Amino acid sequence: MPTSNDMRKILDIQDKNIVFEDNCVEYTRFKGRKCKMIKGRLTYIPQECIKCQIPNEQYTVYANGTQISRITLPMSGMHPTYLVLKKQRFKCKNCGASFTAKTPVVKENCFISNYVKAQILDKSSTAQSIKDISVQTCVSSSTAQRMMNEQAKRYQSTDTWLPKHLSFDEFKYAKGTLAFEYIDAKEGKILDILPSRDSRTIKNHFISCYSLKSRSIVETITVDMNAGYVNLIPTLFPNAKIIIDRFHIVQLINRSLNRTRITIMNRLHTSDGEDMKKTVG
Ligand SMILES: [Zn+2]
Structure with a gap:
């Protein structure tokens, strides 16, 4: 034919x-x-x-x-x-x-044909937004994202090696949602990024990707001091000590000092500008 x-x-x-x-x-x-x-x-x-x-x-x-x-x-x-x-x-x-x-x-x-999936993956290796990729390949943004996630999972080996020193962090992405990342604290290399920083996502990820044996290797985990997932660490990483990262301590001291300064300033607030100068001075 x-x-x-x-x-x-x-x-x-x-x-x-x-x-x-x-x-x-x-x-x-x-x-x-x-x-x-x-x-x-x-x-x-x-x-x-x-x-x-x-x-x-x-x-x-x-x-x-x-x-x-x-x-x-x-x-x-x-x-x-x-x-x-x-x-x-x-x-x-x-x-x-x-x-x-x-x-x-x-x-x-x-x-969605396998060729379209291959195109999505090919385009995802270049600096293009998911929106652009989805328009070019005639699929929705969420489909393009799902294809990338599926492929990423396929290449993610389970029970891989974890370094002795980890660092947990979070960052904002689309629409202000917070994502979670963990880093090899010594090498500064990002090991993985999770779409959410809630305790369940983090727990499921570490349990499904790393055995207890490889999690036990971790000796320290540096975290942001407000992190809600701190309570999870002892169960997931039985030998890890938690270190509050220096940047966040300095940030906390700075904020506390400022707050105290403002409280004192407000206490000394009088209606007469000249009086205020004298008391503060
Ligand atoms: Zn049959």
Whole structure:
């Protein structure tokens, strides 16, 4: 089918089980934008049942209806591009299970093609905002963020090494939300950033990523003195001493001095300006 070959080349789809017919491209409006909907069909003869693994001999597994998915593809030309894929459904005579045809173009139960995911990741390595990336790849900002988080998790090894000296800190990001970061206090290297600084997020993170053995290695943790998570430290890091970071002590002294100064000044406040100069002096 010449149309299928050409379409697959244009869309960078290698799966030959996806076929396209003539006039398969339609222009329409979707989510308020002009876009291209490309109709395709996915079908093949399964080798076996994916549930009971019985070999598909003499139609043990047979075609049984279709399911249509709208899959976001990388933009082709000027407009957001979607693949309206009619997927073959199968049924197994042996176990009675039903399942849908699979394709490497998209993960099961997902509506964003793997190419779009790759594009998001590729763009995330450059200095671009999530908003820009989401506009260029025709997904929502939250989807772009989720894709990045998912990939980040995949590359995050569990039970990795923790340094002897850690430093906990927090910083503001979008809409003033506070994020949590922990740093190798000696090397100054950021080890990880968590989206929230609440005790539960921090506790879950350290318990799921590091064994008690590696947490026991930590000898000191430098924290901001107002941090609510200080109470968590003894349970998570049984051998760690808590150090209040010098910057925050100086900041506290400075604030306290100022507050005291203002209290005294106010106490000496009289209606006569000349009197005030004398008392303060
Ligand atoms: Zn079966």
